[in-house]
Amino acid sequence: EVLATLDNAFPREPNPRATSCILSGLAKTRALDKIALVYSWQETRKYSLDNYHFTIAINACARASKWARALQLSSMMAQNTVESNWITFSAVVGAFEKNNEWGKVLQLFGVMSQRLGESDAVACSVAISACEKGCKWEKVLQIFNVMLQSEME
Secondary structure (H helix, E strand, O other): OHHHHHHHHOOOOOOHHHHHHHHHHHHHOOOHHHHHHHHHHHHHOOOOOOHHHHHHHHHHHHHOOOHHHHHHHHHHHHHOOOOOOHHHHHHHHHHHHHOOOHHHHHHHHHHHHHHHOOOOHHHHHHHHHHHHHOOOHHHHHHHHHHHHHHOOO
């Protein structure tokens, strides 16, 4: 059913807007297996997926509490040379946070801070929330200091 929809939506060439609509619809129903089908289908046809497409799926994983799958999608982004940004990072962190994986949140926060430079307020807030749930108050203070030094609002 999903593959037939894709074949109809993309008769000859890629359509990023249609891809976004299909992925968003599947994400709302948390149909993670069908989302994986879309990614496989796109790859076999050499259609490129962008940061936005991956973030849709990563958010679906977060809502379904599937942090390992969110991390897997993040790795797929790197393999496909799709640039991560703080929005994507926040989506992956959200998946970790919902599963009380605060250690992974801090690890990813450090990697993304080095890769992307300055943190954004949403990413810091998510990391703080995860640390709070893990009772890691010293880490909360460190992240809060990063926010103050960056003069975030």
